[in-house]
Amino acid sequence: MSDNAESPIETQKEESQPPSDDSTANDDKKKIDVLLKAVGDTPIMKTKKWTMDRGRTVQSLSQFISRFLKLDSSEQLFIYVNQSFAPSPDQDVGVLFDCFGSDGKLILHYCKSQAWG
Amino acid sequence: MSRGVLDEESFRLCCRLLLQRSEQLRDGWSWKAVQGSEEGYLRKTALRSVVIDPSPARDQEGSGSDSEPRTSCQSCPDQQGREKEESALVASVDTDRVSGAIDDDEDDEDDGVCTVSGGSSQVLQYEYHILHSCSYAAPVLYFRAFTQEGRSLTLEEVWSSVHPSFRLRLQSSPLNTISLQEHPLLGQPFFMLHPCRTEEFMRPVLQAQDQHRPVNYVLSWLSVVGPVVGLDVPLKYSTSPGSSTEPH
Numbered sequence: 611m612s613d614n615a616e617s618p619i620e621t622q623k624e625e626s627q628p629p630s631d632d633s634t635a636n637d638d639k640k641k642i643d644v645l646l647k648a649v650g651d652t653p654i655m656k657t658k659k660w661t662m663d664r665g666r667t668v669q670s671l672s673q674f675i676s677r678f679l680k681l682d683s684s685e686q687l688f689i690y691v692n693q694s695f696a697p698s699p700d701q702d703v704g705v706l707f708d709c710f711g712s713d714g715k716l717i718l719h720y721c722k723s724q725a726w727g
Numbered sequence: 728m729s730r731g732v733l734d735e736e737s738f739r740l741c742c743r744l745l746l747q748r749s750e751q752l753r754d755g756w757s758w759k760a761v762q763g764s765e766e767g768y769l770r771k772t773a774l775r776s777v778v779i780d781p782s783p784a785r786d787q788e789g790s791g792s793d794s795e796p797r798t799s800c801q802s803c804p805d806q807q808g809r810e811k812e813e814s815a816l817v818a819s820v821d822t823d824r825v826s827g828a829i830d831d832d833e834d835d836e837d838d839g840v841c842t843v844s845g846g847s848s849q850v851l852q853y854e855y856h857i858l859h860s861c862s863y864a865a866p867v868l869y870f871r872a873f874t875q876e877g878r879s880l881t882l883e884e885v886w887s888s889v890h891p892s893f894r895l896r897l898q899s900s901p902l903n904t905i906s907l908q909e910h911p912l913l914g915q916p917f918f919m920l921h922p923c924r925t926e927e928f929m930r931p932v933l934q935a936q937d938q939h940r941p942v943n944y945v946l947s948w949l950s951v952v953g954p955v956v957g958l959d960v961p962l963k964y965s966t967s968p969g970s971s972t973e974p975h
Contacts, residue, residue: 657826661827673892686928690935691965695950699893705962723924
């Protein structure tokens with residue numbers, strides 16, 4: 611899987627997608643819409659709606675959110691699907707979208723907490 | 728299942744439901760009863776291909792200088808100001824109308840995720856046990872791992888084989904995360920994933936549930952802790968109607 615968390619944050623005034631380069635040789639460049647919702651005391655991302663490649667992993671998204679929120683190393687980010695379980699870090703977001711997406715988007719809740727122990 | 732805690736009886740109910748689903752999915756879980764009692768635990772074995780990273784303490788090369796290492800071992804001094812900072816990132820845009828795109832434009836770097844120098848891949852036999860802890864009122868994951876020659880992994884090797892996405896957090900307090908313990912029912916040494924944070928990460932799940940969408944505590948908990956130690960919880964557990972705790 612081509613995992614990459616070094617993504618630039620692109621914010622736009624409209625919901626159209628930016629032109630993305632087709633350098634990825636993989637088959638499916640299709641993108642999905644994801645809505646990120648904060649839980650509890652976790653900082654709220656001002657941009658909540660994101661588009662991303664189906665092939666992006668949960669781990670990659672998690673790193674993106676952690677960086678966006680500037681979490682430090684002692685903080686763990688938890689991501690929930692359906693508000694009921696945590697997807698595996700290696701899971702493709704595209705598959706999550708297929709299983710749990712509704713109204714054309716995948717809603718993910720995120721929560722930060724202190725690291726284990 | 729209130730207040731973020733799980734009593735013994737609810738634990739057993741959750742396990743029963745998880746077991747039913749596991750049997751449908753052929754996911755390999757079984758219930759091991761303590762002789763003469765209702766007490767017991769869930770057990771599963773699995774083969775896992777693991778790279779034992781001999782130097783787990785380092786972020787791998789590839790993170791550019793301008794990219795984050797906020798997630799390296801320095802702590803951010805300005806934790807209080809974080810929310811203000813974060814809103815400054817998106818400047819003056821109206822939240823409701825904005826969406827962003829997460830792109831793969833800078834595709835060249837793997838952010839210390841999987842690339843390991845010097846580690847070799849081996850197939851290990853893992854055995855996972857889910858027990859209930861009365862003192863934490865939560866499930867606890869115990870496990871052990873063997874090489875194919877039958878050698879038990881050391882604690883250091885287990886730490887080295889933790890999924891990369893948890894490795895940084897593990898390093899900040901390894902002994903509070905995974906340690907070697909005596910199995911409460913079997914008396915043998917097992918690795919244990921500490922339950923003290925369970926209530927914290929289960930709280931959002933429990934708060935969100937209602938009677939129309941009850942949650943299987945053990946399943947939700949397992950989905951969080953399992954991947955830390957290589958235990959996969961197939962998505963199908965959560966896509967089926969059988970994942971709730973309430974008998975209909």
